[in-house]
Amino acid sequence: MFTDLDPVFLARVQFTFTVAFHILFPAFTIGLASWLAVVEWRLLRTGDKIYEEVYRMWVKIFAVTFGLGVVSGIVLSFQFGTNWSVFSDKTGNVLGPLLGYEVLTAFFLEASFLGIMLFGWDRVSRKMHFAATVIVAFGTLLSAFWILSANSWMQTPQGYEIGEGGIFYPTDWIEIIFNPSFPYRLIHMVTAAYLTTAFVVGGIGAYYLRRNLHVRHARVMLGMAMIMAVFVAPAQILFGDFHGLNSFEYQPAKVAAIEGLWETRQGAPMVLFAWPDQEAETNRYAIEIPKLSSLILTHDWNGEVRGLKEWPADERPPVAVVFWAFRIMVGLGVLMALTGLFAIILFIRKKLFDTPWFQYWCMALTPAGFLAVLAGWFVTEVGRQPYVVTGLLRTAESASPVAANQILPSLIAFILVYLFIFGAGAYYILRLIAKGPQIEDEVFGAHGVDQPPIFTDMASEKGGDHV
């Protein structure tokens, strides 16, 4: 059964699905942890209860997303071995220590202090609780540091030598960790995570304002989100551009696919829209702006940009995916930067919090960050193909000796289970949003109705909510 299916193809689909599912949660929790730390810092500084109520609402959403991120992340730590054992064997000497450092420095830090962050509100001092939030936020950033270092090494490997049987041996750890694309990728990804969170928080704030609910809390949410949109969204476009120039230097085939350029030429045009045809090695229905690609990539109207035909057909990435994913990412980035521009104009006119069209606009952009992050990862990962370690190890030669009739059922099981828990997670998050921030007196008033779960069995038969 299923023996006619290609196991490598199935393994790729399974990895794409599980990693794409996973990335949604860190993309949100990296930003949310940092934002919660800022909110709690405001609480400590001002003593304004509004910040506590905002914190307590969002920390529940954080708990759900963090939980989903943890369980989907455990899967990944095993999947390198179950589905990509040849890759694990060959690159283990280099990538193993990086992932090991991620577990040692980040995962335990996050997981341990998360317990205090969620359940410790009445068990530790205010300052200790704030410290726990900061530590969790710091842990998410450390985690991003190591995992992006490992990924970047696969994109732009250096500091290694290849021994017998194609096994990689490290020769210089500094070169490995700080490989050429790493700083760009780290900044681009962390900024993306911050923007993802900002647009979710801002979208929910806008929703409350539109419905005239929790207005004071909503102003905090939308206001802080717009600070990010104003300052960070334009910066992100700049960071993305630097990252692109770095790719142009080290992974020119990827950039050629992004640009949809088949021929090497001076004064290469910018292809705005087209349908790249891999077989015919050409673009259909192309709309181009002359010479703009050369200007962006080489800072010269007539600079040379290498086209895809420079590489043999079996060394080119799937062009259409990279081409379109890039345009989706950039389009969303432009919308985010526009949001910041609108926010400035409305702020100057003192209408930031009561402009209906802008509230709808922010609500519509709530998922923008997630989509942009996914699209960006499709650009960088598909753009590296057919290699898993650029130029050195092909994806097709990295797979485990596991047959298709094992992978197909596991793939189906992952899809069904993930859809189910994602649906449930989304449902509970939406309910938390519908419930909104709880005013302090109701939560911890004289009635003592809603206690942290550690006490729920004493407080009520039905149990309670987080924090």
Added chain:
Amino acid sequence: MFNFASFLDLPLIWYGLIATAIILYVILDGFGLGTGILFPFAPTDQCRDRMMNSIAPVWDSNETWLVLGGGGLFAAFPLAYAVLMPALYIPIIIMLLGMIFRGVSFEFRFKAHGRSRKLWDLTFHVGSLTAALMQGMIIGAYVQGFTVEGRSFAGGAFDWLNAYSVMTGVAVVCGYTLLGATWLVMKTDGATQEWARRCAAYVMWYVAAFMGVVSISMPMMNPDIRSLWFDYPNYLMLMPVPLLTACLFFILWFDLRKEREYRPFFLSIGIFLLGYLGIGISLWPWLVPFAISVRDAAAAPTSQSLLLVGITILLPVMLGYIGYCYYVFRGKTSHEPFY
């Protein structure tokens, strides 16, 4: 490039470190999984709230030890990782799916009411049971050895599935149940504690029986293990392991009768440690029994050296703050004051 290979036995140190990570996982997540296995049998919903509350603040960091075990294996013994994972493809995937259901149950159950709460009660139990069963079956498959050719697994997809691995699967389910029950004896009081104590007193006989079966069957299946344990003078040196285990079982039985609250949990941990030690002694020096040794599977010395620096510095720090987090949530789950 620093390299400690000239004055340190790196593969041996890393074998010890990964073995430590795995046994810490087994003990720490063991009582969590055991609590999940016992979950639907608790007398009341209030008991169930209390059970879940007792592990909610720590389950996440407990499961991180599994990530360290898996990640550490990848880092320090990539060859073993690359052979074992495909060989155990199906049980590992099923275990992971079980852990997914179990992990999300914590968050979702706190936010659910009525019938949907029952759903998360069920996923919590089934997820914990599945994960425990698969871990036990993985151990059963592991001690029977793997077929290896060159640098990869060459056996069949269902090599791991046989009567012996089913037996070890059930054995680990019982073992985790004992850990969970004694954990609840320590962390709760009143009706919940009473019930947990009865569960512990009941399941400990199964654990003792299964440990006996495994201790006898492993030497019978493999002549090397037989000579290791039974040849003179080895058995004089190794005899303390089974004797001490028997002692711990006896004290546990006595403590549960005397209604002691704290010691049973630590005795159960001791029983797990000794069982683990027994398996470790039997299988040395194999990392992939009986095909790849600890030394053959070792990563490059520079790789092992780099991570060793980190773990030497960070492990005490980690144990410190993990201990602090347990300390914050110390005491009986139900003895907390009202606010």
